Amino acid sequence: MNAPVNPAALPSFGQVQDAAARIAPYAVVTPVLRSGVLNALSGADLHFKCENLQRGGAFKFRGACNAVWSMDDEQAARGVVTHSSGNHGNALALAAATRGIAAHVIVPEGAVRTKLEAIERAGAILHRCEATQAAREAKAEEVRRATGAELVHPYADTRVMAGQGTAALELLQQADGLDALITPIGGGGLASGCAIAAHGVAPQLALYGAEPTGADDAARSLAAGHRVGPFVANTLCDGLRTLIGETNFEALRMHRVEAITVTDEETIAAMRLLWNELKLVVEPSSATVLAAVLKRPERFKGRRVGLVLTGGNVDIDALPW
């Protein structure tokens, strides 16, 4: 999970716009919600982009769908493969189904049963392997060679970054005159795509990334001026335990994204606020953005702020409070 990943070219703003057109027939135009209570609490005017209401319950469908529909017919006929068994795996399965092509998802021993069931229900072919990153990558490579399926990486992929950027593009169309935008940072697919999209529309927009203190590699990388190496994550935000991709990190630096780190306790408190005030089921990773706004109010006070709520795939029988 924390192994360095190969660089992939950053998408241009035009590629984000192309992605938006490409996924339009399949993706949900997710609503933007507001809350008087959360505005009062933060002193800011908050606009929540509800990607937990996206197909598959996460923004990941955008990138996966753009990748699936970017391929030519010949390549597409051989299917797609990924070694993510989380939201990206599910998203790729759903996206492949929109084109009627095969999706191969590598799943490590010990993966959460409900997530696997969802991926299988979406029509994917599951391939089991050991629970190490090396085993997953080896298995993906094996499937790729055997089938000719195209590897779609969860974040180090130009098509995926462009697709994720459509979340910000859409938000900026729905909410006029934003001053700032904040997304969580995991592998950086969303953060990099949204930075490109946001500055393509509004070059002066201030960009922020929320990161758990237990997986603050992007914050440390930005502070150091270069990407730090693999680390052991310690956070309940299961979507954000990944080392940021090399190109993804470059995008954050180029676009002057400021990282704000939050503790899991702050994230859980924010998650409760989102459930109670916005009436949304969001997963911990999503709540980091509100936690960050509440932790650094001086950055956001009096401003119009866009926040991307990334997903809602959480076990409602094992809530973290």
Add this chain to the structure above:
Amino acid sequence: MNAPVNPAALPSFGQVQDAAARIAPYAVVTPVLRSGVLNALSGADLHFKCENLQRGGAFKFRGACNAVWSMDDEQAARGVVTHSSGNHGNALALAAATRGIAAHVIVPEGAVRTKLEAIERAGAILHRCEATQAAREAKAEEVRRATGAELVHPYADTRVMAGQGTAALELLQQADGLDALITPIGGGGLASGCAIAAHGVAPQLALYGAEPTGADDAARSLAAGHRVGPFVANTLCDGLRTLIGETNFEALRMHRVEAITVTDEETIAAMRLLWNELKLVVEPSSATVLAAVLKRPERFKGRRVGLVLTGGNVDIDALPW
């Protein structure tokens, strides 16, 4: 809570349309969500109207807001009063705040602290009384006489029914060609308003009401052809324990609404589905509509069905599973 209520004239379709224009500056145009999983499960094409995302977390804001803005300036200046300490009380407080007028809410001893805090935070003046319906009504009357405030009943009020009907009006604009519509039935404000709105737009639309078996007075009343008397409710659906209003019942009969009763177990199962698949925090009352569709699949199979999710005000520390 179960005492018979005075009749109030049913609103016309035109009054529902007027209400929609009146509340437009203040109410949220709530999104309509769909789910491939829930469609597959029901065999129907389900369109969920998300009133849990309405201001105050429930459709009640629509009726309260219409009542508040229907008054002339002189009457409005004296404020509004209600003896509902639940979603309607909170909605009336929020609606009064949009006009800058006083809202008096009668709250019985033992009311849930978090609900009272929300009502107070919305700016209402709380008046405590004993926890009986008689004491609440007496207190409301006392406040009304002392202040001149206008009583806004939670469902036996023409303005309130018209306001609640705007949920259906909006849904029918958002989702084309619906064959059927289902709402929960409590006091009947929503069910009656939506029946009038729906048949104003589409006279052939089939109308259904979902009711807990432990508060099935509307089902029994429709079967008997007349409104049954007060009863003791036994359901966890706290929004649906009320005896249906006299005029509200007449509307259900006139519009040939079919009641479908569901057990609390069926409601909880449906609530879990809504949380997991739609990623929405909905209260038990809301989930009765999905429970009803899944219980009587023959009524809905192959049809385009609108379902009103009424609210999301639930204690996330005391979930019913």
